[in-house]
Amino acid sequence: MxxxxxxxxxxxxxxxxxxxxxxxxxxxxxxxxxxxxxxxxxxxxxxxxxxxxxxxxxxxxxxxxxxxxxxxxxxxxxxxxxxxxxxxxxxxxxxxxxxxxxxxxxxxxxxxxxxxxxxxxxxxxxxxxxxxxxxxxxxxxxxxxxxxxxxxxxxxxxxxxxxxxxxxxxxxxxxxxxxxxxxxxxxxxxxxxxxxxxxxxxxxxxxxxxxxxxxxxxxxxxxxxxxxTGINSRAELAAAEAQWQREQREHWMAEGVTLRAPETVFFSYDTELAPDVTIDPNVVFGPGVSVATGAHIKSFSHLEGARVGEGAQVGPYARLRPGAVMEKDSFVGNFVEMKKATLGEGAKASHLTYLGDAEVGAGANIGAGTITCNYDGYFKHKTVIGERAFIGSNSALIAPVRIGADAIVAAGSAVSRDVGDGDLRMVRGEQVVKPGWADRFHDAMKKKKAAAKK
The missing domain is CATH 3.90.550.10 (Spore Coat Polysaccharide Biosynthesis Protein SpsA; Chain A)
Structure with a gap:
């Protein structure tokens, strides 16, 4: 114009x-x-x-x-x-x-x-x-x-x-x-x-x-x-925000976006949504977000500075921070946070995960509780995870580190060295079993407690 x-x-x-x-x-x-x-x-x-x-x-x-x-x-x-x-x-x-x-x-x-x-x-x-x-x-x-x-x-x-x-x-x-x-x-x-x-x-x-x-x-x-409308007070500022949000909700629904509870969704001035995006209740968009067709943003998710690809799923309770990129059909579930990280096509991090300064290959699976340890107190470092890799639950990937294609990281591992393609890496302390030790401990402590009461 x-x-x-x-x-x-x-x-x-x-x-x-x-x-x-x-x-x-x-x-x-x-x-x-x-x-x-x-x-x-x-x-x-x-x-x-x-x-x-x-x-x-x-x-x-x-x-x-x-x-x-x-x-x-x-x-x-x-x-x-x-x-x-x-x-x-x-x-x-x-x-x-x-x-x-x-x-x-x-x-x-x-x-x-x-x-x-x-x-x-x-x-x-x-x-x-x-x-x-x-x-x-x-x-x-x-x-x-x-x-x-x-x-x-x-x-x-x-x-x-x-x-x-x-x-x-x-x-x-x-x-x-x-x-x-x-x-x-x-x-x-x-x-x-x-x-x-x-x-x-x-x-x-x-x-x-x-x-x-x-x-x-x-x-x-x-x-x-x-x-x-002039804005001279905090109340008028809030009214102006509400007015702007109402207009944007109407705009995006007219453009083919499904808002399941429109009054609970909040957009940024530069939000970009494609037709056939679905947004569930209580979603907040910060600046710099684009969402491709067929994507589904689930309840209580917060997105800022992120790109969500075609057919991708976000949340519920997910947070995408600046630099987060989700490729086609990728998935992040509840309590997953991404920052300056790319999740490849079809890759998934279903729950309780932090992906920071990371590149995750197509089809990879990130287990619950996985963390990319990207900060050493002074500098940020990158984690690269290959295609179809499987990262077991409760793993810590200590950057800089590279996990090869089709590799497996066993649950509970703390990985600080590269893992080759197709390799298994298990980093755990040796399990020690002492038969009957717990029973003897409980008996001794019960006797001590009884004696203390006399």
């Missing part, structure tokens, strides 16, 4: 976010494993803007570090309102001749289609000076109202406290998101005053100034109020 119009995006993120009560900047709090600001920037990037400018203030260092080279920043200090914030980006956009789209870092869900529609409306036949994004919430409450005619031409923008009863009856509210040609935006802002109760310069005033000049301003409506 790209925009046919050259435009720059200004993202306002200078607020202190005091209601969040956090040392982390408000717009860096994650939704589905991704900072809310990055959700917004990803949508903007899909439209291929010529420039992106993020207006920073409180928490400036955090934002600049998080953004890196992905966007320019400009400082708003002190913070004197939304109009004043947009003005701070003028110098950064001094050579920009296209449109300007004003967005908010704590309003992360504005859709790309909506942004593009705003830019297109700006270049309609009536050539509005400003385009406003409106929305119709279930409870308009104290939102500012957008008074417009049937064609979306704005007659008046009015704050709730200044609105008449008739104007308050209007359900079309102002989201704060706006678009204008760059030159128009900054010319109008220079005429905005701060003669109001807060002594601030409000972006919304550019609409009334343009109207007073006899120019046209227009409004388009968001598809749903949730698209312009």
């Amino acid at each position: 790209t925009s046919s119009r050259e435009f720059a995006a200004i993202v306002l993120a200078a607020g202190k976010g005091t209601r969040m009560k956090s040392r982390t900047h408000k717009v860096l709090h994650p939704i589905a494993g991704r900072p809310m600001l990055d959700h917004l920037l990803a949508t903007v990037d899909a439209l291929q803007p010529t420039r992106k400018v993020v207006v920073v203030g409180a928490g400036r260092d955090q934002l600049e570090q998080a953004l890196g080279e992905r966007a320019d920043t400009c400082l708003q200090e002190p913070q004197l309102g939304t109009g004043h914030a947009v003005q701070q980006a003028e110098e950064s956009l001094s050579e920009h001749t296209g449109d300007v789209l004003v967005l908010y870092g704590d309003v992360p869900f504005v859709k790309g289609e909506t942004m593009r529609a705003m830019l297109d409306r700006l270049h309609a036949e009536d050539a509005p000076k400003v385009v406003v994004l409106g929305f119709e919430p279930d409870e308009p409450g104290h939102y500012g109202r957008v008074i417009a005619d049937a064609d979306g031409r704005i007659e008046k923008m009015v704050e709730f406290k200044d609105a008449s009863d008739e104007e308050r009856a209007c359900r079309l509210c102002n989201s704060g998101v706006m678009a204008a040609r760059g030159a128009d935006m900054f010319d109008l802002l220079r005429r905005v005053g701060n003669d109001n109760a807060q002594g601030e310069y409000y972006l919304v005033d550019i609409v009334n100034i343009a109207n007073a000049d006899g120019d046209t301003c227009a409004v388009i409506s968001a598809e749903a109020p949730e698209e312009v």
